[in-house]
Structures are given as structure tokens and as C-alpha cells.
Amino acid sequence: MTEILTGAQIMCRELAAAGIDVIFGYPGGAIMPFYHALPEYPGLRHILVRHEQAAAHAADGYARASGRVGVAVATSGPGATNLVTGIATAHMDSSPVLAITGQVGRSMIGRDAFQETDVIGLTLPITKYSHLVQDISELADIMRTAIAVAQEGRPGPVLVDVPKDVQNQKAPYTPPASAPRPASPADAADGIAQAAKLIAAAERPLVMIGHGVILSGAYAEVRALAEKTGMPVITTLLGISAFPESHPLHLGMPGMHGEVHVNRAIQHADVIVGIGLRFDDRVTGNVAGFAPRAKIIHLELDRAEIGKNVPVAVGIVGDARELTRQLVAAVAPRRCGPWLAEIQGFARPKVESFSGDLSPEAILGAIHETTGGECTIVTDVGQHQMWVAKHYPYRRANTHITSGGLGTMGFAVPAAMGVHLARPGELVWAISGDGGFQMNMAEMATMVQEGLSVKMAIFNNGYLGMVRQWQQFFHEKRYSSTPIWSPDYVKLADAYGIPGWRVTDRGQLGDVVSRANAEPGPALVEFVIAQEANVYPMIPPGGSLSEPIEARPAGAPAA
Amino acid sequence: MPAAFYAVSVLFDDEILTFNRVIGVVRRRNLETKEFGVGPSERAGALRLTFFVQADEANAERLLRQLEKTHGVRHAAVFTSAEAVAGGVTLVKVNARAHERAAVLAVLSDYQASVVDEGPETVIAVGCGQDAAALVRALEPFGVLELARSGALLRRAPRSRPVLTHSPSEAVL
Numbered sequence: 001m002t003e004i005l006t007g008a009q010i011m012c013r014e015l016a017a018a019g020i021d022v023i024f025g026y027p028g029g030a031i032m033p034f035y036h037a038l039p040e041y042p043g044l045r046h047i048l049v050r051h052e053q054a055a056a057h058a059a060d061g062y063a064r065a066s067g068r069v070g071v072a073v074a075t076s077g078p079g080a081t082n083l084v085t086g087i088a089t090a091h092m093d094s095s096p097v098l099a100i101t102g103q104v105g106r107s108m109i110g111r112d113a114f115q116e117t118d119v120i121g122l123t124l125p126i127t128k129y130s131h132l133v134q135d136i137s138e139l140a141d142i143m144r145t146a147i148a149v150a151q152e153g154r155p156g157p158v159l160v161d162v163p164k165d166v167q168n169q170k171a172p173y174t175p176p177a178s179a180p181r182p183a184s185p186a187d188a189a190d191g192i193a194q195a196a197k198l199i200a201a202a203e204r205p206l207v208m209i210g211h212g213v214i215l216s217g218a219y220a221e222v223r224a225l226a227e228k229t230g231m232p233v234i235t236t237l238l239g240i241s242a243f244p245e246s247h248p249l250h251l252g253m254p255g256m257h258g259e260v261h262v263n264r265a266i267q268h269a270d271v272i273v274g275i276g277l278r279f280d281d282r283v284t285g286n287v288a289g290f291a292p293r294a295k296i297i298h299l300e301l302d303r304a305e306i307g308k309n310v311p312v313a314v315g316i317v318g319d320a321r322e323l324t325r326q327l328v329a330a331v332a333p334r335r336c337g338p339w340l341a342e343i344q345g346f347a348r349p350k351v352e353s354f355s356g357d358l359s360p361e362a363i364l365g366a367i368h369e370t371t372g373g374e375c376t377i378v379t380d381v382g383q384h385q386m387w388v389a390k391h392y393p394y395r396r397a398n399t400h401i402t403s404g405g406l407g408t409m410g411f412a413v414p415a416a417m418g419v420h421l422a423r424p425g426e427l428v429w430a431i432s433g434d435g436g437f438q439m440n441m442a443e444m445a446t447m448v449q450e451g452l453s454v455k456m457a458i459f460n461n462g463y464l465g466m467v468r469q470w471q472q473f474f475h476e477k478r479y480s481s482t483p484i485w486s487p488d489y490v491k492l493a494d495a496y497g498i499p500g501w502r503v504t505d506r507g508q509l510g511d512v513v514s515r516a517n518a519e520p521g522p523a524l525v526e527f528v529i530a531q532e533a534n535v536y537p538m539i540p541p542g543g544s545l546s547e548p549i550e551a552r553p554a555g556a557p558a559a
Numbered sequence: 560m561p562a563a564f565y566a567v568s569v570l571f572d573d574e575i576l577t578f579n580r581v582i583g584v585v586r587r588r589n590l591e592t593k594e595f596g597v598g599p600s601e602r603a604g605a606l607r608l609t610f611f612v613q614a615d616e617a618n619a620e621r622l623l624r625q626l627e628k629t630h631g632v633r634h635a636a637v638f639t640s641a642e643a644v645a646g647g648v649t650l651v652k653v654n655a656r657a658h659e660r661a662a663v664l665a666v667l668s669d670y671q672a673s674v675v676d677e678g679p680e681t682v683i684a685v686g687c688g689q690d691a692a693a694l695v696r697a698l699e700p701f702g703v704l705e706l707a708r709s710g711a712l713l714r715r716a717p718r719s720r721p722v723l724t725h726s727p728s729e730a731v732l
Binding site (some may be wrong): 120124127130302303 | 620630
């Protein structure tokens with residue numbers, strides 16, 4: 001059935017046809033025809049953010065929580081440039097985000113028109129696909145390609161730039177008929193057989209899992225692999241929650257802030273099965289010293305990742321879930337008892353991050369207990385992010401969402417809005433430091449206007465804490481520009497009509513967090529924590545996993 | 560592994576955005592590059608880009624893998640410079656006054672360059688192949704007025720294979 005529609009209507013129809021029900025955006029001159037058409041499509045709920053960066057992060061959070069495409073809409077020029085940080089964040093963390101930008105009319109392109117920016121050029125290195133639509137006749141195809149490419153293979157952001165006059169053009173439109181292109185199954189038999197042989201012969205094998213396990217939903221397969229072979233499992237920052245924290249074979253997070261026994265296990269391992277991860281430098285430390293005894297088996301969807309950072313013995317390209325399923329079938333059952341005992345021997349006694357009353361562990365414990373472990377935690381970037389990664393006892397898959405690769409401060413609050421919309425009816429906590437929270441705290445207005453129930457936690461230590469920690473360790477304690485002033489967050493929340501609490505001692509924790517959970521809408525809790533709390537242990541940047549800086553007993557001079 | 564020049568050949572959709580993406584993958588590393596040549600290929604709707612890049616082997620391989628996954632790239636291959644024979648086309652305008660014209664034409668003939676245009680005091684000629692630099696050197700005494708060269712047009716050296724390549728059926732082992 002063919003109808004005559006405007007470009008803007010075609011854009012809306014294509015979004016709806018792709019199953020998209022929420023878009024995040026901010027109107028402006030060059031995108032006004034799209035906003036004119038939008039009310040005709042009530043199936044597309046529009047969330048008006050306070051800054052386009054938040055639209056991109058919210059779309060990213062929505063995509064990560066739902067597994068569907070997240071959509072961010074902005075006008076040309078400053079609207080488009082404000083999306084860039086969010087697109088780069090999605091690119092580094094393989095998140096399927098569709099950015100739609102208005103562009104100046106075709107006759108004005110290249111004339112430095114008002115609010116004209118070459119957004120395609122700006123985003124080329126951080127998008128999988130992008131296109132400036134030249135004519136309405138190609139608009140529907142470009143929208144379809146963009147939405148398909150965002151989700152195909154390793155997901156990632158895409159951008160469609162639509163000149164204002166193309167949005168207003170009229171043309172015949174035929175709705176899409178075909179289903180998404182199916183992925184071709186991997187032919188991996190040789191590699192799998194070789195991997196199974198290496199695992200059988202290993203004395204100290206272990207599994208490292210990353211975001212690919214979450215993106216492919218390979219939870220049961222990874223668990224089956226671990227349980228059939230007794231291999232312990234390490235979860236990278238973006239792999240956290242893909243394997244139950246309480247499982248006896250779960251070791252923890254590796255790398256710069258990994259526990260000592262996790263990193264020592266890597267350094268002693270003779271076989272490492274890496275599934276859906278990219279051996280990022282925060283995981284490996286100095287690559288030359290990483291896992292010196294290990295033969296690495298790498299199961300990964302993106303061929304360009306195999307051998308990119310670490311040399312591999314066996315690299316197999318394909319979907320993490322499918323490859324892990326095949327590997328489970330191929331491996332012989334075995335146990336790793338002596339190896340697990342050896343790893344236990346590496347472990348350090350558990351110490352809280354600092355001796356103060358209100359420790360990050362206590363705060364996270366309260367959130368976990370009062371929500372029954374059922375909420376999704378969205379973190380920002382810095383010390384609180386590492387404390388959450390290390391101490392939050394995740395039970396459900398894909399309930400830990402954070403900016404990993406790009407390390408984008410300001411991510412948590414807007415991303416949590418997207419998570420809330422993907423998982424209505426579930427609790428979402430956005431945990432930020434006092435630095436990152438102040439980057440996108442204007443989104444509290446969005447939460448109120450749109451009725452988004454996001455619970456905000458601020459770990460306030462009066463510093464840009466992770467930078468301060470680096471200054472303490474590596475820059476002679478010269479705290480240059482890291483003390484950061486905060487407003488009265490409780491009063492600030494009140495100004496937005498959001499209930500807020502300030503917690504200064506452990507005794508208040510359970511009560512306040514429970515009250516925040518019980519609020520039907522957004523709520524804010526500021527946790528005033530010690531100023532010089534550190535994240536231990538820490539591998540110095542460029543250092544080997546064998547050389548951690550460890551916590552000192554209280555009162556002893558810092559490292 | 561010390562850096563060396565590798566010859567790179569990329570076949571991709573004939574579309575400026577794809578071209579831009581391909582160049583972006585190279586540009587991002589800011590490695591030394593030379594002799595970019597781009598134009599239509601044997602396949603309809605596909606351009607072929609060839610160039611040299613100075614890299615160590617690991618970086619050359621990463622470059623290849625990232626080129627391969629770039630949207631619109633159909634095929635990419637990397638050769639050591641020994642395994643690639645670089646040609647090219649040179650268009651040169653050279654002084655050819657009456658008393659030197661015979662000498663100029665003799666040089667052009669030696670290098671198998673073809674005269675495509677003649678003026679009263681100049682000659683425009685096209686030369687092909689690896690001898691372009693030598694041709695230009697030989698013409699310099701007469702006065703080279705203008706010069707335009709294509710980038711490298713690569714062909715595989717006899718019996719050589721790309722050091723790094725990928726086809727969908729190839730297992731990574």
C-alpha cells in the first residue's frame with residue numbers, strides 16, 4: 001500500500017515500524033518539520049531532555065536495558081554537536097543508538113548557514129554508519145539501513161542527517177515488508193575443537209567475560225561452561241552482572257582496580273577463555289606483562305578485536321552465545337579444585353574502602369538490601385563507579401549499566417532515564433559522584449516533566465575523587481583543581497519538587513534508602529562520604545597486573 | 560618489529576562517505592602515508608584505493624581488520640612493499656624549444672612516454688609505469704613546467720600473496 005507522505009512522516013513511520021516506542025530529543029529550527037509530524041504518531045513517546053547530550057545518553061541507557069535501538073533527536077549545529085559525547089560513549093560500549101539530526105535546507109548546505117554543521121564529518125569515526133539524506137526518495141531506505149546496521153553484528157551508533165526541506169518534501173511511501181537480515185552462522189568447528197583441547201590440557205584455566213555476553217544473552221551458556229569445567233569466571237567492567245556474583249566460581253573484576261586475587265589468577269593462568277570482550281588496557285595493564293603464561297582463546301563477534309590488544313592462540317569469530325554453546329558441547333567435564341584453592345590463597349582479607357562510618361560498601365549494601373537485589377544500577381565514572389563494580393552483589397543479568405570504554409562523566413543520570421523507560425515498574429538507581437552529577441543534573445527537570453522515576457544517589461566527597469586519588473599516588477598530593485564545591489542537593493531537589501535526603505551516618509541508611517525507593521517518582525539521596533577515600537587495590541597506569549598498590553592499615557602513610 | 564612501508568589495497572562502495580570512512584581509519588593513526596591512488600575498479604559501483612603506509616606489522620594488521628569492518632568496504636588486503644609492484648601515470652609539460660625538441664622527444668621515447676599535445680615551445684606527454692621518477696629526472700634539464708601524477712597503481716608481484724588478507728571462508732586460527 002503506497003501513500004503520499006512528507007519526509008518527516010516517513011521518518012516517524014520508519015521508527016514505528018522498527019518497534020521503537022520512545023525517543024529522546026530537543027527541538028530546534030532544522031528539525032521542526034519532524035516535530036510537527038510527531039504528534040500524529042502517539043506510539044512514539046517523546047522525552048524532552050534539557051540538553052542533547054542527555055538525549056544521547058538516555059537513548060544509550062534505553063538500548064542497553066532493552067536490547068532495542070535507542071533514538072536521540074536533535075536539531076542541526078549546536079544540537080548535533082551536543083550529541084557527540086553520547087554517540088562516542090555508545091560507540092565505545094557497542095550500544096545501538098540511532099541519532100537523527102536536522103540539517104539546514106539543501107540549498108544552504110556549504111554556505112555556512114545559520115546552525116549549519118557538518119555533523120556527518122564530526123561523527124564519522126564514532127558511528128558505524130551515517131548518511132546525509134539528499135532526497136526524499138532515499139530517506140526510507142537510509143532509515144532502514146541505519147536501524148539495521150545499528151543492531152547487526154557488533155552493535156553501535158548510527159546517524160541520519162536530514163535537511164529541513166527533505167523533511168518537508170512529499171513522496172510516495174511503502175511500508176517496509178522484509179524482516180531484519182539474519183546473521184550468517186559461524187563455521188567454528190575447528191576453532192572450538194582446538195579450544196576444547198587447550199581447556200582439557202590446562203592446569204590453571206579461567207574464563208573472562210565482557211559486554212558481548214550481555215549483548216548476546218549468553219548467560220546460561222557461560223554458566224554451563226563454568227560448571228561443566230570448574231573454570232573460575234572473571235567479569236570485566238561491562239561484563240558485570242552477566243554471571244551471578246554469589247556463584248562459587250565467580251572471582252570478580254580484573255584490571256586497574258581488580259582484586260589482588262583476580263589479577264594474580266590472570267597472571268598464573270595457563271589458559272584464558274575470553275568471551276565477548278576486547279582486552280581493554282584498563283583490563284590488561286601493561287600488555288607486555290599481561291597473563292604471561294596463558295594461551296588465550298578469544299570468542300568474539302568483531303574480527304578486528306581478535307589479536308588487537310593481546311596475542312591469541314585460538315580466535316573464533318561469531319556470536320558469543322552460539323560459540324559458547326558449541327564450546328560447552330565440545331569440552332570434556334573436568335574440575336579445577338587445586339587451581340581454585342591456589343586462587344583462594346592469593347586473596348587478601350576484605351577491608352572496607354576506608355575506616356569512616358559511611359563507607360561505600362555500607363551504602364551499596366543498603367541499596368541492595370532495600371531493593372531485594374532487584375534494581376538496576378547505573379553508574380557514572382570515577383571512584384563510586386569502581387566501588388559499585390567491586391562491591392555491589394549483582395544477582396540479575398544486565399542490571400549494571402555504566403560508561404566503560406569512553407569513561408563519560410555525566411552519563412548516569414540521563415542514562416538511568418532511558419533504563420527506567422525500558423524497564424518501567426522496576427527500580428533504577430543512578431549513582432554518581434559530586435562531579436559527574438553536576439554535569440547533567442539539569443535532567444532532574446526532565447524526570448519531573450516526564451514522570452520518570454529515577455532514584456539518584458550522590459557520593460559526595462567534595463573532590464573529583466578519582467583524579468584526586470591519582471594526584472595522591474602519582475602527583476605528589478598536589479590536589480590541583482580537584483576540590484569541587486557542591487550546592488545543597490536537598491534544597492536543589494526541593495526546587496525541582498523532588499524529595500531529597502542527606503545521609504551522613506550509617507544509622508540513617510536503611511530508612512532513607514527505603515523511603516527513596518517508596519517514592520512513586522524521582523528521589524535524590526546525597527551520601528556524605530570521607531574526603532580521601534580511595535579505591536584499592538590499584539594497578540598504576542601502564543603497570544603490570546602483578547604490581548598493585550594496596551590499601552594501608554588505617555593511620556599508616558598512603559602509598 | 561620495525562616500521563616498514565606496506566602496500567594497501569581497498570575495494571569499497573563508490574560513495575564519498577565510504578571513501579571518507581576508509582581514509583578516516585588510516586588518518587586516525589597519523590602514520591606516514593604516500594601515493595594515494597583511487598578510481599573505478601573492475602566491479603560496477605566499487606572504487607579501488609591503493610596507497611603505502613609506514614607501520615609495524617601489528618599496526619598494519621589492526622589497520623587491515625578495521626578497514627575490513629568499515630561499512631561499505633568490500634575487500635581489503637595488505638602487502639609488504641616487496642610484494643607489490645607500484646606503477647602510476649605521469650602527465651608532464653616540458654620545455655621543448657626548437658633547438659632542444661629532438662632531444663626532448665628522444666628522452667620521451669626512451670621512457671616510452673607518449674606525446675599527447677604539442678605547443679610551439681612545449682610538449683605534454685604521458686608516461687606510465689615505475690620509471691616515472693626517472694622520466695621526470697631525465698626531463699628536468701629542459702625545464703619541467705607542470706607535473707601531475709596519479710597515486711600508486713599497485714599490482715601483486717609475480718607469485719606473491721598478500722601478507723594480510725581476509726576472505727569470509729578463512730578461519731582465524
